[in-house]
Amino acid sequence: MTAKSNAGWLKVVGLGPGAEALITPEVSAALADATDVVGYLPYVERVAPRPGLVRHGSDNREEIRRAETALGMAAYGRRVVVVSSGDPGVFAMAAALFEALEALEVAEPEWRGLDIQVLPGISAMLAASARLGAPLGHDFCCINLSDNLKPWSLIERRLRLAAEADFAMAFYNPRSKARPEGFERALEVLREACGPERLIMFARAVYMPEESLSVTTLGQAQPEMADMRTLVLVGSSQTRLIPRPVESDKEGGEGAESESTPWVYTPRSVSGADA
Amino acid sequence: MTAKSNAGWLKVVGLGPGAEALITPEVSAALADATDVVGYLPYVERVAPRPGLVRHGSDNREEIRRAETALGMAAYGRRVVVVSSGDPGVFAMAAALFEALEALEVAEPEWRGLDIQVLPGISAMLAASARLGAPLGHDFCCINLSDNLKPWSLIERRLRLAAEADFAMAFYNPRSKARPEGFERALEVLREACGPERLIMFARAVYMPEESLSVTTLGQAQPEMADMRTLVLVGSSQTRLIPRPVESDKEGGEGAESESTPWVYTPRSVSGADA
Numbered sequence: 001m002t003a004k005s006n007a008g009w010l011k012v013v014g015l016g017p018g019a020e021a022l023i024t025p026e027v028s029a030a031l032a033d034a035t036d037v038v039g040y041l042p043y044v045e046r047v048a049p050r051p052g053l054v055r056h057g058s059d060n061r062e063e064i065r066r067a068e069t070a071l072g073m074a075a076y077g078r079r080v081v082v083v084s085s086g087d088p089g090v091f092a093m094a095a096a097l098f099e100a101l102e103a104l105e106v107a108e109p110e111w112r113g114l115d116i117q118v119l120p121g122i123s124a125m126l127a128a129s130a131r132l133g134a135p136l137g138h139d140f141c142c143i144n145l146s147d148n149l150k151p152w153s154l155i156e157r158r159l160r161l162a163a164e165a166d167f168a169m170a171f172y173n174p175r176s177k178a179r180p181e182g183f184e185r186a187l188e189v190l191r192e193a194c195g196p197e198r199l200i201m202f203a204r205a206v207y208m209p210e211e212s213l214s215v216t217t218l219g220q221a222q223p224e225m226a227d228m229r230t231l232v233l234v235g236s237s238q239t240r241l242i243p244r245p246v247e248s249d250k251e252g253g254e255g256a257e258s259e260s261t262p263w264v265y266t267p268r269s270v271s272g273a274d275a
Numbered sequence: 276m277t278a279k280s281n282a283g284w285l286k287v288v289g290l291g292p293g294a295e296a297l298i299t300p301e302v303s304a305a306l307a308d309a310t311d312v313v314g315y316l317p318y319v320e321r322v323a324p325r326p327g328l329v330r331h332g333s334d335n336r337e338e339i340r341r342a343e344t345a346l347g348m349a350a351y352g353r354r355v356v357v358v359s360s361g362d363p364g365v366f367a368m369a370a371a372l373f374e375a376l377e378a379l380e381v382a383e384p385e386w387r388g389l390d391i392q393v394l395p396g397i398s399a400m401l402a403a404s405a406r407l408g409a410p411l412g413h414d415f416c417c418i419n420l421s422d423n424l425k426p427w428s429l430i431e432r433r434l435r436l437a438a439e440a441d442f443a444m445a446f447y448n449p450r451s452k453a454r455p456e457g458f459e460r461a462l463e464v465l466r467e468a469c470g471p472e473r474l475i476m477f478a479r480a481v482y483m484p485e486e487s488l489s490v491t492t493l494g495q496a497q498p499e500m501a502d503m504r505t506l507v508l509v510g511s512s513q514t515r516l517i518p519r520p521v522e523s524d525k526e527g528g529e530g531a532e533s534e535s536t537p538w539v540y541t542p543r544s545v546s547g548a549d550a
Contacts, residue, residue: 021300021304024397025297029296088405088409089401090401094409095409098517112517112519118409119405126365130362130369134364137366139418139433142415144413149543158442162416162436263376265373267370268371270424271425
């Protein structure tokens with residue numbers, strides 16, 4: 001991927017869940033070639049400073065303004081990377097960028113001709129699933145539990161229908177200080193729809209030094225097990241546990257941080273694990 | 276990540292959709308350190324041969340036998356990488372590995388103490404979504420349309436409930452020579468549930484030289500638009516198009532292969548793009 005120094009471009013990229021080892025070479029090349037990095041401040045700070053790179057960090061409710069800024073800079077010849085955590089297409093900056101582009105149809109119609117690319121990243125959902133085993137190994141759904149941009153009634157409706165479809169489920173933004181009660185209601189809906197024995201998993205700060213994983217049941221789950229850094233997964237009716245031996249029984253030595261967490265997986269077939 | 280030459284391990288990894296630039300450094304390091312690579316032959320062949328690496332390619336219906344072989348090699352001190360395309364946790368080898376591990380509980384109970392890790396990859400769903408814009412920018416579901424391992428009635432039920440929940444949808448394995456009729460039935464169910472104007476996208480061989488993308492409506496979609504190398508996406512009721520100018524209007528020059536395809540995105544809010 002070569003730079004065209006006289007032509008601006010905009011790439012909306014995913015930095016993955018946090019570890020350098022999960023950033024794709026495609027994204028690393030875009031960052032190395034950029035003149036400007038734009039995004040939510042903690043994500044912008046994950047990009048190391050260097051001469052010739054301007055870092056533009058902003059607050060987390062500023063998505064549309066941030067997208068407009070990025071488009072404007074690209075239109076004037078800058079090579080702009082908009083960073084998201086995880087994957088940019090999953091509850092992140094790619095949708096915000098296209099919302100801004102569409103809203104600017106009248107004011108800046110020529111911006112639709114800009115060289116725009118979306119570069120995928122390892123989403124929190126996939127990273128959490130990998131650390132736990134394979135809980136998303138069969139049909140699943142992915143729901144943003146924040147009601148900032150949609151009515152709570154729609155979230156509840158989707159939870160009930162997802163349970164009826166027997167999907168495994170991944171939940172983003174389960175709980176924040178501004179919305180402490182939503183996740184409690186979500187747990188109530190899920191308990192009613194899936195029963196108290198259904199498996200639920202909490203994956204916090206995945207791939208970071210402070211990572212924590214836990215597996216329990218809907219009957220045992222408490223709302224305070226989740227915060228905004230937690231990806232929550234709920235199994236389907238088929239999802240199963242495999243206990244892992246404790247340290248002294250292990251033959252290998254790596255990956256010691258999650259040994260007490262059982263493996264969780266959803267079989268590929270609906271009738272069980274004996275396919 | 277250092278090798279322990281006297282201790283075997285097993286890593287189930289995702290190679291992403293096909294391009295080298297989408298393989299994470301974590302997966303590259305595992306491959307560099309491996310003594311054995313195990314998987315479906317076309318995926319094993321994506322790993323370059325080198326001295327000290329044995330490549331074990333097998334047929335695509337051999338998942339459980341392949342998983343047992345990999346576990347056995349790791350138990351005898353080999354450093355084994357099991358490769359999947361995309362992400363290993365999404366309709367791929369991670370679930371098969373845990374199915375095998377669980378089934379071997381009586382015969383090989385100590386294998387549960389093996390050093391096993393799952394390393395995430397860029398899934399076909401995320402790569403296809405990035406190439407098209409942000410069609411999965413809001414709540415979505417992901418369904419394997421193959422009825423090899425589940426009854427067709429369950430697939431149809433999940434399609435209807437997903438439509439009722441107004442999820443965007445990603446479909447794996449939409450159509451094969453052995454099952455030419457299933458996708459046609461899926462399209463009928465979706466037309467009935469979502470109406471003929473709903474957007475549908477076909478992303479074939481994403482990130483490969485032969486990549487092709489197309490965007491149409493359920494009313495216009497034909498079953499033969501999909502094959503086993505196609506990831507199919509269906510929008511929610513909110514999913515929108517942004518036309519892209521043709522080549523002569525463009526200021527930038529990269530990414531020329533998909534310029535005639537409009538951007539497709541699902542806004543972050545249910546009420547439209549003006550958040």
